[in-house]
Amino acid sequence: MLQDKLNQDLLARFTPKPGRHALLPELTPQQTLALLCRVLFREGYNDHIAGHITVRQDDGTYLANPWELTWGEVSASDIVRLDQQGKVIEGEWNITPAINLHMDRHAARSDVHVVIHNHPQWGSVWSAAGRIPPVYDQTSALVDSDPVLYDEYRGTVEDTELGRAVVDALGPNKWALLANHGVLVVANGIRQAHLRAITLEWRSRLAWHVEALGGGSPLPDHVVLATGKRTDGNGFPFLWEAMAREEIRRDPCVLE
Structure with a gap:
């Protein structure tokens, strides 16, 4: 009950005052997904044409970025x-052969509306090392749990059996490092x-630099838990909107 009250107080504190301009223009689902792709690209989710995002729609279909x-x-x-x-029913492009990983994840959990898979630089460093990056700062604690480490790489995930093994390894958790992947x-x-997505990459990058200096003092578990519980439920207030606005200013064509 106390945690719920803290969450409500935080959201109320950051609610825009009446009469202010909207934080974002009204966006279509396609525009929102395109913005997410662009924003995450600048955060390090930029392994060439690798990676895919799926978003479940109310009619049971899914939106995805093209291959x-x-x-x-x-x-x-x-x-x-x-x-x-996972078959394309609308659009001019193709979809990744590994889309089964997403379809299986969506089918397994009704609470999952968005699935992101990519090979970001710093998250991939820790997945290749087979280690979970420690939490060394407040920003790294914006999500309140450690990623799952799936420590067996047996091939690319377009193979149905291997993709399903990754889904099973994630279970009820929020995120995962896929070894060597x-x-x-x-x-x-x-x-x-x-x-x-941005918390995982920030956490991975900062932890690498701290440990390159010889290590540091990770935040206590109870601090990580309390911080993440205040922010992770529906995202940090205004953060997504700020990054999306920046991307629109940089290239308005993202909305076309």
Whole structure:
């Protein structure tokens, strides 16, 4: 009950005052996903054309970024729509052969509306090392749990059996490091997905630098838990909107 009250107080404190301009223009689901791709690309989710994001829609279909384009060039009109088997039913591009990883994850958990898979630089360093990065600062604690370490690499995840093994390894958790491969993040919506994805890469980058200096003092577990519980439920207040606005200013064509 106390934690719920803290969460309500935090959200109330950061609610815009009446009469202020909207934090973002009204966006279509396609525009929102294109913005997420662009924002995460700048955060390090930039392994060429690798990686994919799926977003469950109310009608049971899924939106996804196309296979042929980098996350840094995707615009709203490039987003494709998939059926429940992962087949393209709307759009001009193709979808990754590894889409089964996403479809299986969505099918296994009704709470998952967004699935992100990529090979970001710093998360991939720790996945290759087979280690979980410690939490060395407040920003690294914005999500209140450690990622799962799936420590067996047996091939690429377009193989149905191998993709399902990754899904099983994630279980009910929020995110995972895939040994010798990359990362997997799931969320209840775009704002939470954004927070989890950038927190994992920030945490991985900072921990690498701290340990390169010989190590440091990680935050106590109870501090990490308390920090994450105040922010991870629906994303840190205003953070997604700020990053999306920055991307729109940088290239308004993302909305086309």
